[in-house]
Amino acid sequence: MNGLFYSALLVWGVAFISSKAFKFEKPNRFTLVVVPTYSLIMFLTTMSWTVKNLLLLVFLAPLAVLIGWYQTRQVEIKDSNVEDKYGRPKVLVKNNLAYIIGWIAVFILGICFHFIVEGGLSFEAIKEELFVEIKKDLFGFTIFSVEGSWYVWALSGISSFTYTRLLRRKDKKFHAALIRKKNKKLKTS
Template sequence: MGLILYVILLWGIYRVTRKAFEFEKTSRMEQVIIPGYSLIMFLVTMDWNAPSIGLLAILAVVAFGIAWFQAAGTEIKVTGELDRYHRPEVLLKKNWQYVVGWAAVFLIGFAVGVVPAGKFSLTELASELGQEVREDLFTFMKFGSSYDWYVWAISGISSYAYTWLLKRREPTIEKALAHQESRRGRRKKEPK
C-alpha cells in the first residue's frame, strides 16, 4: 500500500472517529437496520459445528462487554422536539469509549481470522481497516460486504446490545427509533 493510500486511510479513520465526539441524531439505519442485517448475515454464514459454537459463545460475551463499555460512555440528550415523522428527537454523543469499542470489534474480528491461519500481514490489516472505514463512511457499502460469520457475529451482537443498553437507559430512544407510520396511517389518526 503506497504512502498516499495510508494518508487516505488515516484521514478516513479521523473522519469516522471524529463523529463520536459530536452529538448526532439517533438513526434507524445505524441502530436498527445494520445490526439486524449483521445478525441475519451471521445466521446465514455461520458454520454450525461444535468449535464454531464454542467460539460464538466467547465472542457473544466479549461483544456484550464491548457494547456495555461503549454505552456507559455515551451521552444522551432528549431535545423535546419531534422529527418529521412525529418521533421524539434524541441525540447521542458516543465519546472515546465508542471509538475504543469500535477498534476492539475490528481487531478481534481480524485476530479470529488470522490466528487459525497462522499468518499476519500488516498490509492485510491495513486493507481490512480500510474496508471497515469505507463502510463506516459510506453506510450502503456494508450491504455488499462478504465477511466471515465471526465478523458478522461480533459486529451484530455488539451493535444490537449497544442499542438495547441505550434504550434501557433512556426509554425515549425506543420511540425515536420506531418505524414511521405511512402517510395514510397518520392521516387516519388526524382529527377531522
C-alpha cells in the same frame, strides 16, 4: 492504490470517525437497527456450525456483548424537546471515547479471530480490513457489498445490537426516536 495515499486515507478515515464520536448527532435508524440485524443474519448464514466454531462463538459472543455494553458507558443523549412530523422525539447522541475504544476492540478481535480460524493475515490484509470497516462506518449502505467471515459478522452484529438495545432501555425518548410508527402519537414519558 498507492501505498502512501492509501495509508493517508486510512488515517483520515479513523480520525474522521473518531471526531464524529465527540459530536452530538441525530441517531440513524439504518445504522442502529438495520445494520445490526443484517450483520446477525449474515452471521447465521455464513457460520459453519462445527464444534470448533461453536466453541469460538461461546468465547466471542460474551466479548461482543461486553464491547456493546462498554460503548454505551459514556453516551450522552440530548432531548431537543421537538418532535418530527410523525410525533417521534428528536434526540441527539454523542458517543464519546468509549465508543471509539469499542470500535477498535471489534476490529482487533476480528483480526485475532482471523488468526485463530484462518491461521494468519498479512499487514496489507489488515490495512484492507481497516479500509472496509471505515467504509462501512462512513457509508453504511456498503455493508451490503461486503463479504465477511462469520466471526466478523457476529462481532459486529452482537456488539451493535447490544449497543442499540441498551441505549433503548436507558432512554425512552431515544427508543421512541427509532420506532418506525407513522401518524401516531408516541408515548415517551
